[in-house]
């Protein structure tokens with residue numbers, strides 16, 4: 001689904017635009033995700049596992065735009081992609097389609113400016129418009145900044161999967177499951 005662009009001023013004064021990604025953004029998205037997988041510790045992929053081509057990414061974005069139960073957003077600063085957020089239904093199966101799943105990532109130089117919070121707020125609004133009744137996510141228990149934001153927007157933990165991620169050095173991370181009720 002396509003969301004109309006919105007403009008925002010961050011607390012430090014810079015202006016950003018949040019809008020749906022379009023297939024023309026595919027090169028920027030491929031580069032952005034590589035940067036995220038390289039700089040962020042808590043992602044599910046290692047950078048060498050990110051092998052998507054711009055052509056495949058363009059098709060993926062087109063699919064997201066055509067899906068009435070998905071909003072795939074980019075955050076742009078001076079024309080550059082600096083963050084992404086996504087919410088889509090857990091499954092097309094009728095018994096599961098009241099549930100959305102949310103994810104987001106902010107480029108390292110742009111962290112701490114309020115973009116992650118703004119994205120969560122925006123994705124909650126869009127989820128309500130799509131009539132999701134709840135949205136869910138999974139986060140590494142060490143990812144304190146992400147958990148802080150989710151709690152700020154009333155996500156509630158409902159369980160921890162011990163040793164949910166195994167790192168290449170043999171260490172493990174636990175995964176926290178969280179849910180946000182959109183009806184109450």
Ligand SMILES: CC(C)(COP(=O)(O)OP(=O)(O)OC[C@H]1O[C@@H](n2cnc3c(N)ncnc32)[C@H](O)[C@@H]1OP(=O)(O)O)[C@@H](O)C(=O)NCCC(=O)NCCS
Nearest residue numbers: 040104105106111112113114115116117139144145146148
């Ligand atoms: C997690 C992430 C999305 C946060 O985005 P961001 O734009 O930096 O977040 P914001 O600036 O909106 O908010 C940061 C909040 O964390 C708080 N914070 C900073 N350091 C913290 C810490 N060590 N412990 C807890 N909270 C902390 C800040 O005070 C701020 O909260 P406030 O708005 O209530 O003051 C971003 O760091 C990111 O993309 N990381 C890599 C990918 C990732 O982890 N994605 C989530 C996977 S589930």
